[in-house]
Amino acid sequence: MAIAETQVYLPQAPRPRLRLLEDERWLAFVLLVPTLVLLGMFIAYPFVRGILLSVSSARVGVPGDFVGLANFYKIFNDGIFRTSAYNTFVYTGVTTVFKLALGLWLAMLLNRNFRGKAFTRAFILLPFIIPTVLSTFAWKWMFDPTFSVLNWLLYHLGLITSRINWLGDPDLAMISIIIVNIWRGVPFFAISLLAGLQTISPELNEAAAIDGAKPWQRFWHVTWPLLLPVTMVVVLFSVIQTFADFQIVYVMTGGGPANATHLFATYAYQIGIGTGILSEGAAIALAMFPILFLVVIIQLLYIRRVEVR
Amino acid sequence: MGQVVLKGINKFYESVHAVKDVNLQIRDKEFVVFVGPSGCGKTTTLRMIAGLEAISSGDISIDGNVINALAPMDRDIAMVFQNYALYPHMSVYDNMAFGLKMRKFEKPEIDKRVREAADILGIGELLKRKPRQLSGGQRQRVALGRAIVRHPRVFLFDEPLSNLDAKLRVQMRVELKKLHLRLGTTAIYVTHDQVEAMTLGDRVVVMKDGVVQQVGEPLELYNQPANKFVAGFIGSPAMNFATVTVTEANGSLIAENSGLRIKLPDETAQRLRGHVGREVTLGVRPEDLTVADTADLDHPCFDAVIEVVEQLGSEILLDMKVGEGVMVASIEPTARVKVRDKLRVAMRPSRLHVFDAKTEAAI
């Protein structure tokens, strides 16, 4: 050998601990243990506990007995629960449509080249990153029955002559809540869809333009189909989050007026924590499960299909 | 020292038998090249030697010690990857020093070795740079340097030149050869490029479908291919093949098919005595074909029509229609030929290869 051996490599005494980790299965096990322990303790176990609670008569400090499906029977005959269920579906459906439409529009606007683009994009995400509860308070203040700046604005634009009691009327309260949710969700849609748009090669649109497609046709035949996978995932994510939403309603109306704007989550909170009937609260929260489960399944199937392609 | 012995190596991926019973003895300081089309099992074999793939059955030993169960880190080998696998977050220096640090070498020793290797490879100027600031050729050198500093018992190369452009590849090929002569470390090299295999290897292992087809020195493979696959794989342009039937007439053997009728030279004829009346595959390299003139009258000849003329400067490649089949001839650059010319082509009689039509083994 031309290079002199100055230090010969001597196999060191094997370090048994590390050698065990040379086996992929052991290493994977060790790496996954912390995650599995935490998720097991605080997701899987609570889930089981939740089911057990929902078939018991437990209250705070009272373990309660097994009562079968009595809690579910009770809530399904509860007018407020029905309203909550109805509200939740309306809330999820309406906001999702608006968030998708506005988000897509905003994404298309952001997909152009203009000065201050990075800056604009950064600012647009603010509603999404600022703690929801805190920004919802700003909205609540804007919707304040006496001092509403929106009323001031509408009045001075000549659109109204007397004040609108935004949060005092059941329908208006629901609309207000929906507006806040849309406000908070549009940035998420816009930025996610923008990322999707940016993966679409501009050459495709140029080719379509050369083939004589009008802007609307280009969107419908080129952009939209290519954007669909991202859109699907974003919508499903958003549906889950919206369906299980809590913060906006809790801050804006607390479920009022007269329990007219409750969602599953806020009603579950009111019953389970507010009045301490854990069993019934757990049952209300679990009532969300079938729908959430369905959405998750759709999402899993969809992702798998996309991966296969 | 670096003697590597593969004994009955097999690799199964679930139901796929990727490497079939490979036996090979690699001598110390030898440069052995594994060559074959993609999916032939050459890379898998290399990865089993490296310890990156488990061996399904068989033994691999280095210097007499079976290393089947050793982790890659304990095998005292170095490997150069096709994509170089430079650590992107480390400088060139740290890339080269990593293996030594892992083995707990002392700082001055690491420094000495890195600088030595950098000098050998002419990358002393680049030590502070990050891999992304390097050109393809420079990355290649760093990858080599990282292997050299280790002074391992065996170098493993996995298609290290295939990401370089054609010109650089030829240049690095020569440098690799020089480097091996200088360091004398046993090297096992995997490539799909038969030119690399022929120029670099002391010995070449040709593989196909997980089976070793032939092991030999480059010229041995060229001159005496063990079967039709090796014959077709080694050499460029590839060997011409024609399926012919052997018949006997007037005491000599005739090979014939629809467009070809050749009187076999004595030496070939002797090998084919037992095949009279059967089909065999005849093989002849393009460089062993010439445009027949009077001097070649006693050589086996056939008629051909030129379809394409490829003028390469140093030679002319003729794509010719011969009966139903096609053959390529490599002829003198000065020859005056043009498309649709009818030619009489002669074969160099001693360079005729014959293979069993069924088993494809050389006869």
Place this chain on the structure above:
Amino acid sequence: MIEGAIWRKWVFFYVPMALFLLFLLFPFYWMVITSVRPDGELYRPWNSINYNPFWTWKPTLDHVRYLFEETLFASWLWNTTFIALASTAISLVCGVFAGYALSRLNFPFAGSLGTGIFITYLVPQTLLFIPLAEIIRNYRLGDTPWSLILTYPTFLIPFCTWLMMGYFKAVPKELEECARIDGASRWQAMLYIVIPVAIPGILSAGIFAFTLSWNEFIYALVFLSSPEQKTVPVGVTSELIRGDVFFWGPLMAGALLGSIPVAIAYSLFVEHYVAGLTGSVKG
């Protein structure tokens, strides 16, 4: 862009963009202006004359002073920071390890474990808060920061794992193999090669996890009860409202100050945040 008249650009770009920005950013402006406006100006009926809601000539820091002197706002800030940092750290360690195992190692049930973690990623907090509240009480973690530090990872780890899997998959496997041949164990190759190469992903996951835990509300609302233990969102909600009376000045000041840390963290890592956001929804 191939566009004709300049008015088209106004109609199809500037005006909609301006409206979007107005819609999305006005609440923040409102938050800012309210938090520096003296009470005398705040509580004037919307239809009173000479009322200029969008500006004030007498800015004041009274509300901020009130927050820090009359409430435990400083403790809430500290609690939120500590909880967010601790739960982010735990989640990053777990998520990086799990993401590495799931994306780069072969072991039995890898696929179903990955699916399982993905499903927990989609479990909303509101599904489990009632049984969790009971469990937290049983573990005697109620009203301590640990009730949140240990539960926040349940929604952060799946996210971090999912995101890191994407980043780890993009690291060429040869890097790791080369390190192992160079003398590193699997563990060392992960630690010295794969994880450093995936640092951008770790930053994305970290900043995203930090904002998520800073924003979390329902667990904090349910698990914490004493005022000095609360986080900013819960403290602002429960301590700045007396019955039906809202202290709007301090409320908005609290909302503003409670948003600033996330906003700063976000502005430092905008690109990583966006990468995390878009990575989180990638199938």
